[in-house]
Amino acid sequence: MSHTAHIPSHRKPRRSASKLALRAGVAGGVLSTIAVAGAAGPANAEPVTETIEMPTLNAELSGGGLSSAVAASAETTHQIALDTELQSLEDASAARAVKDANKAKAEAQRKADAEAKRKAEAEAKEKAAAEAAARASRSAERTALSASTGSSSDSGASSSSSSDSGSDSGGSYSDSSQATGSAAAIVAFARAQVGDAYVMGSTGPNSWDCSGLVQAAYRQAGIDLPRISGDQSSRGTEVSMSDLQPGDILYWGSRSGSYHVAIYVGGGNFVGAQNPGTGVVERSLDYDQPSGAVRVL
Numbered sequence: 001m002s003h004t005a006h007i008p009s010h011r012k013p014r015r016s017a018s019k020l021a022l023r024a025g026v027a028g029g030v031l032s033t034i035a036v037a038g039a040a041g042p043a044n045a046e047p048v049t050e051t052i053e054m055p056t057l058n059a060e061l062s063g064g065g066l067s068s069a070v071a072a073s074a075e076t077t078h079q080i081a082l083d084t085e086l087q088s089l090e091d092a093s094a095a096r097a098v099k100d101a102n103k104a105k106a107e108a109q110r111k112a113d114a115e116a117k118r119k120a121e122a123e124a125k126e127k128a129a130a131e132a133a134a135r136a137s138r139s140a141e142r143t144a145l146s147a148s149t150g151s152s153s154d155s156g157a158s159s160s161s162s163s164d165s166g167s168d169s170g171g172s173y174s175d176s177s178q179a180t181g182s183a184a185a186i187v188a189f190a191r192a193q194v195g196d197a198y199v200m201g202s203t204g205p206n207s208w209d210c211s212g213l214v215q216a217a218y219r220q221a222g223i224d225l226p227r228i229s230g231d232q233s234s235r236g237t238e239v240s241m242s243d244l245q246p247g248d249i250l251y252w253g254s255r256s257g258s259y260h261v262a263i264y265v266g267g268g269n270f271v272g273a274q275n276p277g278t279g280v281v282e283r284s285l286d287y288d289q290p291s292g293a294v295r296v297l
Contacts, residue, residue: 178246185220189220196273198274203215225296235294238295241285246266
């Protein structure tokens with residue numbers, strides 16, 4: 001076959017103008033290259049006896065590949081945007097949850113503090129009321145005892161008679177002896193606590209209630225008294241107020257149901273943990289006249 005033989009066409013069905021132009025340009029370039037090579041070859045070269053098949057350049061993406069790639073890219077971008085938005089929503093939700101939790105915690109603490117304050121105030125009021133009632137009761141007992149003593153004495157002669165005989169009328173009490181032995185230890189301990197604070201339920205060493213002080217004082221003599229004032233005043237033997245001795249237990253109220261106790265220290269005085277206002281004091285019996293006395297020693 002001559003070198004001018006027809007070159008078979010490899011064209012596919014109709015292409016777009018740009019694709020055809022690209023293909024034609026490439027084909028033309030190849031033909032030109034072949035022609036130049038042929039012209040430069042030797043004069044005696046043998047004629048071309050075979051058909052040269054030109055390569056086909058496929059300038060398009062088969063099966064709509066470009067549109068698929070664009071669609072896939074758009075889908076990826078959209079998914080990234082969704083993921084970013086979701087993460088932002090999750091972060092915002094977590095921040096709100098932390099804020100709400102801190103707010104709830106602060107509110108709970110505020111309520112707890114308010115409740116504790118309310119309870120403390122209620123307890124303080126209750127304690128003050130109890131102390132006021134105790135003082136009022138002691139005052140009433142003192143008034144009743146004074147009236148009873150006045151009615152039982154002889155008119156016009158009781159004051160001088162009691163003074164001479166050492167009776168308890170008019171506030172004069174017998175004190176025939178000073179504290180000795182165990183009584184001295186009890187009295188010394190009680191007086192050593194004068195000035196300490198009064199605290200309900202306290203048993204020392206720096207604060208006391210009335211029965212806590214009496215119990216601790218008697219422990220110095222090796223005597224173990226009950227903790228409660230009513231039980232303490234039920235111990236021992238009841239003695240007349242005209243026959244008191246140092247170390248005797250004074251009580252206010254009934255003997256089996258006394259609400260306050262103290263220790264007689266001689267000289268017409270007693271030592272007792274009176275109330276939060278006074279603490280532990282030494283006072284005259286006339287300061288707060290007892291209802292009675294018992295002797296345990």
